Amino acid sequence: MSVHSEIKRVTTETLRKMKFDKEKITMLTAYDFTTAKMVDAGGVDTILIGDSAANVMAGFETTLPITLDQMIYHTQSVVRGVERALVIADLPFGTYQSNPDIALESAVRMMKEGGAHAIKIEGGKEISKSIKKIINAGIPIMGHLGLTPQSIYQFGTYKVRAKEEAEAEKLINDAKLLEELGCFGVVLEKIPADLAKRVTESISIPTIGIGAGAHCDGQVLVYHDMVGMNKGFSPKFLRRYLDLYTEITGAVSQYVKDVKNADFPNQNESY
Numbered sequence: 001m002s003v004h005s006e007i008k009r010v011t012t013e014t015l016r017k018m019k020f021d022k023e024k025i026t027m028l029t030a031y032d033f034t035t036a037k038m039v040d041a042g043g044v045d046t047i048l049i050g051d052s053a054a055n056v057m058a059g060f061e062t063t064l065p066i067t068l069d070q071m072i073y074h075t076q077s078v079v080r081g082v083e084r085a086l087v088i089a090d091l092p093f094g095t096y097q098s099n100p101d102i103a104l105e106s107a108v109r110m111m112k113e114g115g116a117h118a119i120k121i122e123g124g125k126e127i128s129k130s131i132k133k134i135i136n137a138g139i140p141i142m143g144h145l146g147l148t149p150q151s152i153y154q155f156g157t158y159k160v161r162a163k164e165e166a167e168a169e170k171l172i173n174d175a176k177l178l179e180e181l182g183c184f185g186v187v188l189e190k191i192p193a194d195l196a197k198r199v200t201e202s203i204s205i206p207t208i209g210i211g212a213g214a215h216c217d218g219q220v221l222v223y224h225d226m227v228g229m230n231k232g233f234s235p236k237f238l239r240r241y242l243d244l245y246t247e248i249t250g251a252v253s254q255y256v257k258d259v260k261n262a263d264f265p266n267q268n269e270s271y
Contacts, residue, residue, distance in 0.1 A: 031056070043084075070092075184206075226241055
């Protein structure tokens, strides 16, 4: 058993130490109290309230429509269910890109009202002023580089990023800048494994990969994908640990059958 699994509460310092000790960091998403409780009890190091809530909880095509108020609601729900994991919340699209003062206001609300332990934002050099302002206020930030879903209309595709050398160089420079600005870690999404290795070795803050190969300091998956609640989403990087879609639809149809046949409730289930 890892020494870190004995820790009462994971902090940003724990993650730095884990990178130094070469112990892999685990991260999963959660968006509600019940799921957060189970994910935390399973021993995950960090829980991300991703703006992917827009997709898996609300059914939107992209992450763009979710609001700060909605993200705060999801964060509050998760925080109530967590005893050990570090809770990181995404600042949604439009709440930090345009103006450092608005960025700080958004981050403060996420910490005060949401109860998050840290926030995550997408981008590098172009949002450096916002990052600086938030970190100067004492709020921990995790960066996010590579495929940044909030910029999906700019990219026009969810394909692997930074295959070309120019984009790869920018990504490495952005990662170094995030470290310099004081970010405590960075998510690397859908980039070539060898580039993720270069980034991980060139900075002293932890890298968390999703579709970025095995050389990152840790890994993150969306909970709904990992437990097989989504039937239609099967990217190369996803490993399904359960097939809940089949299990749950099977249970529901059995319930429907039992009620229709007057088999539920039976005598033992009645007062």
